[in-house]
Amino acid sequence: MPEAIALVNLTKYYGKNRGVENLNFAVEEGEIFGFIGPNGAGKTTTIRTLMGLIRPTAGEARIFGSTIPPGGGPLYHQVGYLPAEVNYYPEMSGQELIDYAAGFYPRVDRRWIRKLVEILQFDPSRRIRTYSTGNRKKLGIIQALLHRPRLVVLDEPTSGLDPLMRQNFFNLLQELNVLGMTIFFSTHVLEEIERICHRVGLIKEGRLIHLSPLEELPGRRMKLITLEVSGGGPPRGLPESWGQPVPVEGRPGRYRLAVQAPPGEIVREMARLDLEYIQISDPSIEELFLAMYDAPEKGEAANVR
Amino acid sequence: MSVNVFRQEFRLNRRGFLIWTAMIMAVLVLYLSFFPYIQSPEYSELLEGFPAALKDAFNIHQIVFEEINYYHALQVLPYLLLLTSIYAAMLAGRLISREADLNTAEFLFTRPVTRNRILAAKVTVFLLMMVLLWMLLYMAALVLAAAVDPGAFNTTRQLWVHLAGLLATLAAGGIAFAAAPLINQVSAATTLGVALGFGFFLVDALSKTTEKLHFLRYFTVYYYAGFEDAAAGKPFYPGMLFLLLVFLLGTALGFLLLHRKEYTG
Known part of the structure; x- marks a missing residue:
């Protein structure tokens, strides 16, 4: 299987503070990969490096075989991203943000966007400043998936969603995965890993301490x-x-x-x-x-x- | 340039542009419509009593009150430039720093568009708004001048005066573009804009008060704009070229810094 994500000796320091150290692992295309670790372990640092928001101190991160280019670029046509904290332009409406996000990709299927809005029971007509955390998260999920990316990177995707929405969201992810989408998501909720992941990586204090199929996750039972x-x-x-x-x-x-x-x-x-x-x-x-x-x-x- | 970003930025900044344009236009109308009254003997007597340093600082010379071209270039334009340079620096700063402040960098800079193309779209919005603003100011000045002193307003000379004003405004924006990637808060970008605008204005005034402070004029956009020369029909081309260079170099530095900037949340 070709690699959707590859981290090679990925190291990131913020001045003297450790972000991540010597991360080495790959996520294969078609996988649902769970990236687990306590707060401050380095999950978000890894994801931000993947998304080109920060540069590695050493080593490299690759998506579909290409090294993350400094300053972003066309590589992200095939990638969807949901950050842990979803923030958008408060003066825009949900629909305006969706249209803006869709404008970055060629041939976006409007019916698919409507379906996402329906599944997540999202009201796009309101101003973003009036949305609750949960609604902002839904908007984040829609903008991450609207172009049907080959790879979606989700940082703590379910925080703020109610249990019913979590259920809908996981069903949606599983459907998309069956259709070939690779899913890389970080969480600190074990139950979410249990539900959908094929493989898991455990990170602690910036280092990968375990990598295995879900069945071999230590402490799973x-x-x-x-x-x-x-x-x-x-x-x-x-x-x-x-x-x-x-x-x-x-x-x-x-x-x-x-x-x-x-x-x-x-x-x-x-x-x-x-x-x-x-x-x-x-x-x-x-x-x-x-x-x-x-x-x-x-x-x-x-x-x- | 990303057309998508351009459209969005134009929409997001349209309201601010209209408010600033209306405000600056109001200042133009107020000052220019004051010209007939300023020519009265009482006013001249009043100005005679002003200290020489103060008159030098604020361009209060006899010719300014006799000829509308000089009056507009030396009495109206400096105040317009004060406001436009504040607006330009604020707009340029906000266009960049807003993404860090609102944490929208995680949205915008993870799209399939390079940061350079995103910044190019933002700079284009800035350029378009500044050119529009100065075009409107020029047209309004023509109409008003025709009303207060028919036939006296030299359209070619005033075109150079306004072009110099536009370039000085762009230079202020260029400085803000260079600084903006280092700023993570919109409020700081606003402060930068106000400080830059007032800073130039006050330093320019100060530089004219005594011979010793004359060197300070080189640190303001007013000197390079050369309004007095432009009003006399001899535009200060090297100064205008320098202002253009400040804009281009400042913007280029902004590109470089934004390209390297890390968004750590």
């Missing part, structure tokens, strides 16, 4: 269990592989565990305890990273605070 047993004190008799429960700060008697075990095993073990309270949830990216990459020993890996 991790569950966070918060519990309180009758009479207080830590829960006893849990499997050793689960690690030691950690007290929840400010909640006496309540403990937390990060567990990688089949759901059936978790339910069986919980059923043996006399519980006052229980909550089982997916970890956030930050919690996952803390559990998987910050713990010095395996025994402490489950101790998520």
Whole structure:
């Protein structure tokens, strides 16, 4: 498969501050690639470099085999981009912005734009200054997809969208991917990765720490269990592989565990305890990273605070 | 040049252009229609009492009040240039710095158009608006002068006077284009415009007050515009060429800096 994106020893420093260091990976055409990392890890720096907004300190970024040209250019005919924070000209209406964006591309299909507007239930007649964050995000999605790009780069695309819109958006992305669109998106919501990604790259403190198909994502099956047993004190008799429960700060008697075990095993073990309270949830990216990459020993890996 | 960007920028800046044009036009009407009154003996006596340095600073000479060509070039044009240079520097600065301020750079500079073509479209909008503004000022001056002093207004000389005004305005814009990529806030671009416009005007006035400060005139666009020479039918061509060069070099520097600018959000 040809490469849609290739990063070769990509390094970016802002003065003395680290952006990203020696990033090396490629996204193949037709893939949905999830780029995950906690805030400040370097996701947006990587994306801005790809979009030609900043220049690498060293190494290079390529799109469809071409090095990102300084000052942008025709390469971006085939690329759609949704920034994390969507900002447009406040005095324009949504429709005017859509027309302006469409004016940069030859032969834009107006029916397709109308379909996007419909799917996202977007009202383009209002002034941009009156839009909520969610509506601005919808406008951002429309302008990123209106020219049916071969590659779409999405930076935290769902922040600000309500659950129904997220659903519509992911369905749309999957449809477009089936038609051949490559999707590169950054997020810190694990559930989104689980939903649509083929491969994932994990970035932490500017370095790529993991790259694999989704199935091999470490901690993918991790569950966070918060519990309180009758009479207080830590829960006893849990499997050793689960690690030691950690007290929840400010909640006496309540403990937390990060567990990688089949759901059936978790339910069986919980059923043996006399519980006052229980909550089982997916970890956030930050919690996952803390559990998987910050713990010095395996025994402490489950101790998520 | 991106026609799409040109159309959009023209639309976005149309309202500001109309407001500024109306305001500058009002100043022109006010000053030029004052010409018949300024020729009265009472007014001449009043001006005689002014200190010499002040008269030099503001071009208050006898000929200015006797001849409408000099009056327009030396009493009206400097104030028009004060306003047009503020507007030009503000517009040029805002055209660039707005993208960083509003964070719209992430939209505009990720389109399939190079930054150079985007800036070329913005510069074209700027040029078009400035040429339109000065054409309107010239036409309005012709009409008004014909009304206040029929037959006295020399259209060819005044064409050179207005051309010099246009070039001085462009030079102010060129300086702003050079500085704009370094500015990330529209408010700072506005401040730059006001500072540049008033700076030129005041430094020019100051340079005429004493011999010691004469050198300061080289740092203003007024000296190079040479309004007095143009009104006398001898345009200051080297000065006008210099103003054009300032515009071209400033804009070229703007291209270079914008091309290299990093948008970190």
